[in-house]
Amino acid sequence: MEGDGSNDGNRPRFLCEGVIFEILTRVSSESLWPCRWVCKEWRKLTYESNFNHHHCERTQTLSGFFIQESFKCNYSSSFISIDHSPTIPKPSLNFLPEKVKIEASSSKGLLCCVNQEVIRHRCYYVCKPTTQQWRKIPNPKNRYFAVRMAMFVQSSNPLRYKIVRFSQPVKMIKNYLRCEIFDSSNWAWKRSGDIGLPPLVGLPPGPGVLINGIFHWLTSENLIFAFDINYETNRMIRLQQEEPDLNNDFRVHKILADCKGRLSVIYITDHRMEQWVMTKYSKELWKKKHSVNLEALKSEECSSVMEALYTAEVALMTSINKVIWYNFQKNKAVVDRVKHFLASEKAFSFQSDLVPCNMRTE
Incomplete structure (x- = not known):
């Protein structure tokens, strides 16, 4: 829509x-x-923070992020939230049969994980942490290194989901992505068409932003790579033509985000944040939403990087070993420290109820 x-x-x-x-x-x-x-x-x-807090409490829903840490090539993860009800146990991944690395998350409370063994012993799992349910799924072709994965839950009852995996040869002859899709309906991976990329274009680390069934990644050349997982089509979207007004600051960090169900790009410097929202998706029309002074992120938080929007006015930011909830309307930051250094793919959005799902295939 x-x-x-x-x-x-x-x-x-x-x-x-x-x-x-x-x-x-x-x-x-x-x-x-x-x-x-x-x-x-x-x-x-x-989409307001006050609504999200009450909704989580009254519906017994978890809303937040799984944060992934890395220590001596081993991964660990923990759930964080500013709306966590004390009556609900915090979910973890300790119920899985082995230690895993998160590869993708969905908006329906499912995670796709892979174990931390060598490639020949690689195992993929789909799980629902709030109910401690899990199921091992078939392996994709592991010949090529996976550069991105994404997961889309089509329905909860019956449970139907798809997982897309993009990989690239170690020595690239052509600038392309190899695409595989797992469909829970037939419980198998299939090879989709290879995806050609413009010259010098690569996909930086981070989960894709899902808008209306289409995943989006901001590329290294200021383009947005969009992949429709249902129709298996892709396109490149250009950012807005107007330059962001950030006082000619050359240290500009950009992220994609979901802003009230619309695709959004956020520009951040050490001093300011500027947000643009796509108002007409088919015509690639952008509109500047707001510009915010980041005075509250001075001193030790000045090197933080924005990862995602939690609500319309609260952003999740990270540094080497810190997680920061920043309310840019109130210009207020709340800092949580983590035990180890954060991994390159560190923040996975997570929202889930406490209702068990049918993890079995028919």
């Missing part, structure tokens, strides 16, 4: 804002998405 996400003709005007808040904070996560398309007010309300 495109447009502003509103439906003014069917707007329920007979309910006051307080009643709407009480109702929507009790709606399941799966039912919340269609509610956001009722009208602009509902859409704005359901």
Whole structure:
């Protein structure tokens, strides 16, 4: 869907804002998405931090990130959140039969992980940490090194999901990605078409941003690589033509993010942050959303890197061994320290209920 996400003709005007808040904070996560398309007010309300906090508490839902650390070539992960209810145990991956590295996460509470053994003993797992359920899936072709993986849950009941794996030869003859897709419906990997890339274009570390069934990665040449996992098609999207107003600061870090269901690019320097949102996806039209002073991130937090948006006004930022929740509307930062150094692919968005799912195939 495109447009502003509103439906003014069917707007329920007979309910006051307080009643709407009480109702929507009790709606399941799966039912919340269609509610956001009722009208602009509902859409704005359901992306606010205050709403997210109450929704997690009232629906017994976990919302946050799995943070991945690396120590002596071994990976460990932990769940972090600023909306975690004390009545819900924090999920971990200790229930899996061996130590794993997270490869991809989904919006429905599933993770795709791989064990930390050598390639010939490689095993892939799909799991739901909140219910400690897991299932081993067949291995893809491990001849080539995986550069990116992504996971898309099509439905929760019955459970249907797809995993895409992009790999490249060690010695590249052509600038292309080898694409494989795992489909839980037939419980097998299949080889999709190779994807040609423009010269010098590469995919930096980080999970893809999922918008309307399409994964997006910001490339090294200021293009956005978009892959539709259902139709197995891809395209390159250009960033906005207008240059960001960051006072000619050459140290600009860029990330992609999901901003209220729309693709967003965020530019960050040591002093300012500027956010642009794609308002018309098919026409690649961008609009500047806001520019923020980053005064609260001075001193020891000045070297932090933004990883993702948690809510519309709260960002997740990291440094070598710290995780920072930064509210750029209130200009306030909350710092959590981690035990080891953070891995290159360090932050995986995670949202899940506590309902067991059917991990078996039919």
